Amino acid sequence: MAVLTIEYRKQKWMPALPHKVLVNGQILGVMQQPTVNVEMPQGEYRVRIQSMIPFLSSERSMVVQEGVKNVLSFYDREQVWDLLFWIALVAEVVHCFVTLTPGWDIVYHVIDDGFFLAWLIYEWCIRKRYFKMEFWQSAKRLP
Numbered sequence: 684m685a686v687l688t689i690e691y692r693k694q695k696w697m698p699a700l701p702h703k704v705l706v707n708g709q710i711l712g713v714m715q716q717p718t719v720n721v722e723m724p725q726g727e728y729r730v731r732i733q734s735m736i737p738f739l740s741s742e743r744s745m746v747v748q749e750g751v752k753n754v755l756s757f758y759d760r761e762q763v764w765d766l767l768f769w770i771a772l773v774a775e776v777v778h779c780f781v782t783l784t785p786g787w788d789i790v791y792h793v794i795d796d797g798f799f800l801a802w803l804i805y806e807w808c809i810r811k812r813y814f815k816m817e818f819w820q821s822a823k824r825l826p
Contacts, residue, residue, distance in 0.1 A: 684722045684723065684724060685722070685725045685748055685753060686720050686722055686752070686753065687721045687753045687754075688720050688752065688754045688755070689704060689714065689720075689754075689755045689756075690718050690754065690756045690757070691717045691718070691757060692717075692757070693759070694759070694765075700734070700735060701714060702732050702734060702735070703732070704721075704731075705730070705731040705733060706721075706723070706728050706730055707728055707729050708729070708731075725748055725749045726746070726747060727744065727745070727746050727747075728744070728746075728747060729743070730742070730743055730755060731743075732757050732814050732816065734813065738810045739806070740810070740811065740813055741757065741813050741814035741816050742811075743816045743818060748820065752820065752821035753820050754818070754819055754820070754821070755818050756818075756819075757814040757817070758814065759813070760813065760814065767798070767802070771795060771798055775795065778795075
């Protein structure tokens with residue numbers, strides 16, 4: 684049996700979230716650790732990594748071989764967008780406790796709502812290629 688190692692490379696400041704792993708359209712399980720090893724027969728597979736939010740995923744075809752180390756690595760594409768989203772979320776919580784003058788309140792809401800709309804449009808546009816996925820095989824033979 685061949686072994687496929689799946690690695691999630693997350694940012695240090697982001698929480699560890701579970702991901703669904705699907706092989707050829709069949710759910711294999713929920714990945715709750717940063718690295719998992721899957722034993723599978725040698726062959727060609729289509730692997731999908733899906734966020735727990737059902738429409739955010741990425742898919743990749745690969746040929747898994749016996750006797751070599753097969754590694755599928757993935758990470759979030761939008762590190763800057765996530766950081767800006769968390770800043771906007773904190774600003775929204777602070778806004779609940781701080782009262783702005785009417786003029787500044789309108790400016791705040793236009794900027795905050797505009798940013799949120801741009802973030803939603805961006806998320807929708809990349810929903811089928813949400814993760815960056817890399818697949819490689821080591822040349823070194825396994826024992």
